[in-house]
Amino acid sequence: MSVKKSTIIDVANLAKVGKTSVSRYLNGDFDALSDSIKERISHAIKTLDYRPNQMARSLKRGSSKLIAFVIPDITNPYSIEVMQGLEKACQDHGYTLLVCNTNKSSEREQYYLQLLVSYNVEGVLFHTIKASANSLKHCPFPMVLIDRRVKNFNADIVGLDNIQSSTIATNYLIDAGFEAILFISEAINGISTRLDRVNTFKKLIRAHKNRVGKVIEITEDSHDPAYQLSLEQHIDDFCKTHRGMRKAIVSINGSVTLNTVLALKRLNLVCGKDIGFLSFDDPQWAAIISDGITSIRQPTYQIGYSAFELLLSRINGSKAPAQELLYSGELIIRNSTK
Amino acid sequence: MSVKKSTIIDVANLAKVGKTSVSRYLNGDFDALSDSIKERISHAIKTLDYRPNQMARSLKRGSSKLIAFVIPDITNPYSIEVMQGLEKACQDHGYTLLVCNTNKSSEREQYYLQLLVSYNVEGVLFHTIKASANSLKHCPFPMVLIDRRVKNFNADIVGLDNIQSSTIATNYLIDAGFEAILFISEAINGISTRLDRVNTFKKLIRAHKNRVGKVIEITEDSHDPAYQLSLEQHIDDFCKTHRGMRKAIVSINGSVTLNTVLALKRLNLVCGKDIGFLSFDDPQWAAIISDGITSIRQPTYQIGYSAFELLLSRINGSKAPAQELLYSGELIIRNSTK
């Protein structure tokens, strides 16, 4: 268990060289080392099972090889999928990923931001709800936003092209002959993603004379019984108001989708028969639930991977103007909109 | 962006005190400080927006306030749920969580273990598949296993009481009148959890004269088309062999559950009508899919939280003999076994 860790000095002594040579060896500066020394060092490292102390390294050169992913909700499959791409990218580039779950609380967001400064994190990927530009502006590390913009904060952002996605989603439903469409969002609260999706939807519906669209916002906390009730109520109202029209629902993300399906079940409405259904996000179970739910899939892994690359270029000093890297969503048609 | 970080010396200078006093202040050693000094330091820290450098601290005192969670598959909701408990516990105790996703690869497991040594991690929570005791024994930090035992490695473990869980699951199906039960496992490979579940199942079935049970193992990679095919084939065979009997399926985890539901759909078998279904793990969608799937729920959050506490006691030097902390599973009855 508690094997004392050996240091660079132990290695140097065992190999009968100076510690500088060991340091050089560790940093791949092989050109500056004779074969004999390389051999001895390599041997010493193995026998001692030596691992360089990253803390000391970080202290010395100011780079910790740590980056962080700050997310509002670890339960959200979107974040998890993005994280997989991130993780791979980190590994490919010798970085280690620190995951910070803020649980949708701005205090925790603040807390983590400070913590990350303490740990000399080199960069941060930020998936945020409420962060204000002020708290971000004097962070000592580069930052890349994921999915959502932050008002007045000019930073790189990687995510979905929400306008394009909302466009193909809405147009598809219109073309498929749905006449009354209910868009269920979570509280918009100025979140750019939600705004883009909702506004595009509204605009397109307005452009079609004989179609009606309605947007509702529900509260965030799906564990609140009021959430379920209000969801049900809204859907029921909508159906009653638009009796006789072909109706469909669009849900703004995976979590809402799950809860909406539950509500529909309680209302005895069958997806794809009594009412159409289209979901932003394409979780694994979307293919199964209600005989398959039509959805907009995001290239989440790709988003994570490129976000890291963008961050890395910033870490390496890139001064290019802030960039927006938006990926197109893909429409996956299933039975819920037949 | 690149605000230079201030150090303890900057604070000391601004407050016109020695850096020792600042250090004392930072470490809560208030008894040794005059009110005047405390006041000045507090002020200086605020104006400089100073954060102590954790790397330096760690280097100095050898404790990094970092712990790690090593998991085989970040996609697995089980791990994520456990992680939430862990995260909360970490926060409650001033630790930061490092998440290491090994992607079910032993090389990556090795890689991370070494990395964690580099970062002076104080302890590790380990959810592993393949780790051998040898590679773990000379890790310089305490370790608590989650969910699965490691052969020949005597460490604390926190997880589900798999024997109890498999017992209530199997007995429930037997009492509910199912006569032929197919237990679908992933490759067992000596994984303790799977062994416990499967063996208990076999034992109980054997004890009932007029019941038959069968266990199959499918490959891990659900993206392999062969996986889907073989799953379907197995189920089909099973049904044909036991024509005329009331049949049920038990799936060993959430991932298998999802895939089995898909297979059943392709085979045109309706859960709860043509065949019973019970799932270990109770993912969110279990309540919805196939009109509700009966499942065994684990107290995942609790598992994470206590695992951290156990680890913390080890970090603080506890030499108590290795402990097993096993929680009971809860049977949630839904329509799939009606």
Added chain:
DNA sequence: CTGTTAGCGCATTCAA
């Protein structure tokens, strides 16, 4: 090619 030296930011003796 190789080793000696001087800090990185902090906590901790030890004196005052």
Added chain:
DNA sequence: TTGAATGCGCTAACAG
């Protein structure tokens, strides 16, 4: 109650 000095393990000048 306070501060000066030392060293944690490492890298980066600087000499040789």
